Amino acid sequence: MTRTGGASTWARALMVQGTGSHVGKSLIAAGLCRIFAEDGHRVAPFKAQNMSLNAWVTPEGGEISWAQAVQARAAGLPPHVDMNPVLLKPVRDTGSQVVLLGEAVGTLSAVEYQAFKPRIWQAVLAALDRLRAAHEIVVIEGAGSPAEVNLREGDIANMAVAEAANAPVLLAADIDRGGALAWVVGTLELLAPEERARVRGILINKFRGDRSLLQPGLDFLEERTGVPVLGVIPYLPRIGLPEEDTLPDERPPAPVRPDTVHVVVLRHPHLANFTDFDALAGEPDVALRFVGNGEPLGRPDVVVLPGSKTTLADLEHLRAHGYDAAIHRLAAEGSYVVGLCGGYQMMGLEVADPLGVEGPSRSLPGLGLLPVRTVLRPTKLTALARGESLLPGMEGPVEGYEIHMGESERAGGSSALRLQRRNAPRGEVDDGCWAGDGRVFGTYLHGLFDHPGFRRSFLNRVRAGKGLPTLPPAPEAPPDEPYRRLAQALRESVDIEAVYRLMG
Known part of the structure; x- marks a missing residue:
């Protein structure tokens, strides 16, 4: 997809893409939103298209993805439909309910949705322009992987959005699942040259252990790809912000005790x-x-x-x-x-x-x-x-x-x-x-x-x-505390100054 029309000047943009789903793009984008807000910038999140059954309602009554609502709170903003103009809610293996700018417009098969995309793309561009007109920085989250070559034509979620926003891309990989180095190299190899040129930094996410043991792998990545590793983000199990894509059966159950x-x-x-x-x-x-x-x-x-x-x-x-x-x-x-x-x-x-x-x-x-x-x-x-x-x-x-x-x-x-x-x-x-x-x-x-x-x-x-004594409510952490902890974890593990330089 290509841009048609639009304003001549916009806020700076930064895009977080991933080597696949479940790599932590949503939380990384939320953390960056919080960092930029703490640094005094007017920042907003954006994800052109999200496929999710976890949804939120905006103050105006529109429906958006739960992840973009979390990112909005990280940025200190109320959620808005422009932050997630397209929400796909799967209803069967080959079809989804399409929510466009907060309103359900119908249930479409995958083939029907492809025919609907030109209209959707214009809505995506308009939403992105409105956000960039009202803010200083827009943090964009990609969807899945940009290297799905069968989905390149008609893309409205990854590199097409980066191009429309003229945004540098940070590529995130989940090392906790294994194979992160291969995922990064393979992703970059499958990108078109102009797409690969947009990837300006690599983020290794969910790392456990001693970074010195990982350093040879990081050196290899930089030598092989020519893209700098801008951060190794630790595994953050107690940040207080669950990832949107962490399915229930992937979460370890708590032990059952008599009390x-x-x-x-x-x-x-x-x-x-x-x-x-x-x-x-x-x-x-x-x-x-x-x-x-x-x-x-x-x-x-x-x-x-x-x-x-x-x-x-x-x-x-x-x-x-x-x-x-x-x-x-x-x-x-x-x-x-x-x-x-x-x-x-x-x-x-x-x-x-x-x-x-x-x-x-x-x-x-x-x-x-x-x-x-x-x-x-x-x-x-x-x-x-x-x-x-x-x-x-x-x-x-x-x-x-x-x-x-x-x-x-x-x-x-x-x-x-x-x-x-x-x-x-x-x-x-x-x-x-x-x-x-x-x-x-x-x-x-x-x-x-x-x-x-x-x-x-x-x-x-x-x-x-059950015959157990009642308990008082547990002390509630300040609502912003999870976002503060997330931002601090990213400040300690990511070269934020380099990220600012990428945005110009």
Whole structure:
């Protein structure tokens, strides 16, 4: 793709690309955003196209990738749709829902999406220009690898963006996975000469050990490629900012002890917003693990049905592996069962898709744990929301966001939350449902467990049921603390002065 039109002057730009997915581009870009902001620059993040089921809602009600929302906070900005003009949310192996400038515009196959790209490219350029007109530096994140030669034609995420922004590129590789030197050399070898000339620095990420033992490899890289290694970033397991692409089954589970609250999260095939559980997993008295594909649930204190991009298909998958019977058994034995968004829909009496939002028109019986009926709708609701919990023993303030394409009506039970939505119709709403004594409940509110007060109230109610003493809320670190630590780690491991020189 080539630039057509655009302004004559823009802010400086820097692009972080990777030798592949999962190499840490998102966190590196967030750290650079924070460094530039700390140094007094007006900086904004940008990723032209992100494929992810982890999403966030902007103050205006638009939907963007979770990673760019994190980068915006690192830069000291509210998230905005221009920071991620194209979000692809996979709904099947060969198709995705396309979110353009914060709004879902349809579900397209890979072939259909290619035909749609010229329109998308102009939207990408316009968003990038708006950011560069309003800021001094734009930190751009690439997608996957720039060396996918089969995707070079029609590229709107990597080198085409670097060219449009006239941005130098930092190439990041994950040494923790092994083969980092070969990944770097192979990536550069597969780039066209003009693309390779844009790569001005190499970053080795997630390094553990003594750098002196790595130095011969770094020397080899610089001699072989002619590109300087500008940093060796250490492995940062406790930075407090999980990587967007770190899938749940790649995270080591915490050990289960008698004095912990054992939480099991079902790993749907189309699991969405698994970041909902990061704060919960970080509590010292919680042992949280993701379970799927027929793995036994065991006897957890809490079972969570998380969000899903394809509620009906994931409900079928759940039944096919016998999880419906297991969940009913655990609920009868006193375990808590919690549903978030698509998981909440599954817990009801029925999920109907009369207009074929997720595929052919059909309906399925739900798990019958809550007296709720859901109808999927083609219009997506995206809203920030805050309010109060109405759950027994867990009353108090809550805050989060909604992203869903369905409406659920209670046929009994009680509302779980009372919410005030921002930038959405029907400002104040009763949301969700609880039944029995409140051990079984569901809600559309993502981020429910991010609120420290609600999180501790919930855990203390579970602890009381186990005969464990309640605990006070853990001291909360300042909201900016993870970003400060990330920036400090990059300052100590990356030649930031050289990065500034690259940008001119």
